[in-house]
Amino acid sequence: MKDILQFQENLLTWYEENKRTLPWRFNKPNPYATWVSEIMLQQTTVPTVIPYFQRFLNQWPTVEDLAYASLDEVLHLWQGLGYYSRARNLHKCAKKIVDDFGGIFPSDEKILKTLPGIGDYTAAAIGAIAFDHPTVVMDGNIERIIARLFLVKEPLPQSKPILKHHAKTIASEKNPGDYAQALMDLGSSICTPKNPLCKKCPIAIHCKAFHHHPEDYPKKQPKKITPKKYAMLFWVEDQNGNVLIEKRPEKGLLGGLMGFPSSPWKAEKSTHEDLNFAPVEAAWEPIEISISHTFTHFHLTFSILKACVKNPKDGLWVARQDLVHHAFPTLMQKVIQRMTNFPPPLSPPLPRTAVRGKMRKIF
Numbered sequence: 001m002k003d004i005l006q007f008q009e010n011l012l013t014w015y016e017e018n019k020r021t022l023p024w025r026f027n028k029p030n031p032y033a034t035w036v037s038e039i040m041l042q043q044t045t046v047p048t049v050i051p052y053f054q055r056f057l058n059q060w061p062t063v064e065d066l067a068y069a070s071l072d073e074v075l076h077l078w079q080g081l082g083y084y085s086r087a088r089n090l091h092k093c094a095k096k097i098v099d100d101f102g103g104i105f106p107s108d109e110k111i112l113k114t115l116p117g118i119g120d121y122t123a124a125a126i127g128a129i130a131f132d133h134p135t136v137v138m139d140g141n142i143e144r145i146i147a148r149l150f151l152v153k154e155p156l157p158q159s160k161p162i163l164k165h166h167a168k169t170i171a172s173e174k175n176p177g178d179y180a181q182a183l184m185d186l187g188s189s190i191c192t193p194k195n196p197l198c199k200k201c202p203i204a205i206h207c208k209a210f211h212h213h214p215e216d217y218p219k220k221q222p223k224k225i226t227p228k229k230y231a232m233l234f235w236v237e238d239q240n241g242n243v244l245i246e247k248r249p250e251k252g253l254l255g256g257l258m259g260f261p262s263s264p265w266k267a268e269k270s271t272h273e274d275l276n277f278a279p280v281e282a283a284w285e286p287i288e289i290s291i292s293h294t295f296t297h298f299h300l301t302f303s304i305l306k307a308c309v310k311n312p313k314d315g316l317w318v319a320r321q322d323l324v325h326h327a328f329p330t331l332m333q334k335v336i337q338r339m340t341n342f343p344p345p346l347s348p349p350l351p352r353t354a355v356r357g358k359m360r361k362i363f
Contacts, residue, residue, distance in 0.1 A: 134173040
């Protein structure tokens with residue numbers, strides 16, 4: 001690209017005049033807030049993340065506070081945000097930062113990438129935004145901008161190394177934090193996937209796709225058909241209306257979260273044989289409406305069976321009204337809503353957390 005300095009100046013001037021007001025953007029860089037926001041923003045939109053971020057920092061204002069919280073508390077606050085491995089890694093990372101670095105965030109990108117849940121993108125974003133290091137930050141928005149700027153015709157994900165190479169050629173060593181956030185904001189508001197506002201774009205004169213249908217970039221591979229899986233879910237109540245719940249294994253999908261007993265999730269539709277996985281012997285009543293949920297790599301449908309038992313077996317039995325106090329993923333919240341007619345909790349009540357020092361409200 002010619003006139004790289006002019007490109008950077010146009011972009012940064014636009015950002016100064018149009019930057020979004022976001023709760024994780026502080027006048028003084030805050031590595032902890034940057035880290036939490038970047039983890040939450042993975043695979044999640046800004047409007048969805050904002051209330052979660054605000055509640056998270058109200059509950060745990062510092063990395064030390066988070067490290068001394070329990071994983072159940074973290075998962076409870078995270079419920080509904082999805083991709084729960086992020087929450088588990090966030091908790092692990094906080095503990096490591098406290099134990100190995102005295103609660104001080106490392107600024108070195110290589111060290112950051114050794115921490116749980118922090119990959120290339122997150123390490124670069126923390127380095128640029130929190131420490132003003134000249135790193136190359138590449139998220140989906142920035143990949144789209146670079147693909148259009150340089151008219152990259154190779155499809156994603158194969159083109160990622162090419163896009164990163166081009167991004168390096170125009171990276172700013174002056175105000176790298178603002179530069180990275182400027183690209184993020186440009187991709188969010190101007191250089192959008194559909195109907196980009198090219199006439200309002202501050203860097204349109206530098207963009208090779210400006211006259212070549214920018215919506216066609218970045219090129220992508222055809223989407224694969226989403227596999228389907230099926231299972232029976234067993235809703236068991238005792239005579240007092242308490243419901244049998246269980247904690248899922250720490251590792252794997254929805255790890256460490258609460259759920260309800262079910263048969264294995266498999267590609268074939270549920271059959272009578274799946275009753276062998278029922279947690280108790282009972283007269284099972286099928287519920288007419290099924291529950292469906294789409295994960296990243298497959299679509300799941302639960303057929304629900306309900307039973308009431310007189311002498312409940314050992315297990316975790318919870319009153320209906322107390323289900324809200326447990327960390328259920330969105331899939332299980334759908335089940336609860338269907339079986340209890342409770343509205344889904346938008347802001348679940350938080351348990352009191354024992355932390356070192358005084359709790360501070362920052363919003």
